[in-house]
Amino acid sequence: MQATAYTYDSDSRSGSVLLDDGTPVSFDAPAFDAGGLRLLRPGQRVRIEVEGDGEARRITLVTLQTF
Numbered sequence: 001m002q003a004t005a006y007t008y009d010s011d012s013r014s015g016s017v018l019l020d021d022g023t024p025v026s027f028d029a030p031a032f033d034a035g036g037l038r039l040l041r042p043g044q045r046v047r048i049e050v051e052g053d054g055e056a057r058r059i060t061l062v063t064l065q066t067f
Helices: 029-034
Strands: 002-009 014-019 024-027 045-051 058-064
Touching (some): 029 058
Antiparallel strands (some): 002 014, 002 045, 014 024
16 A cells, blocks of 8 residues: 655654545554664655554555655
């Protein structure tokens, strides 16, 4: 799934993304670390993996979108 980086805190390595429909979804440090990234800037296009639905939905991986 694709999204756009919205917020990122380098100290906690957590933040949020916006899905294409504008829905914000938060991610935590383990999801950020799983993608092997060192930095994330708001506006970057990212690829995410999620599990669960609705309120239980959580991001398990954040990495850069490559073409």
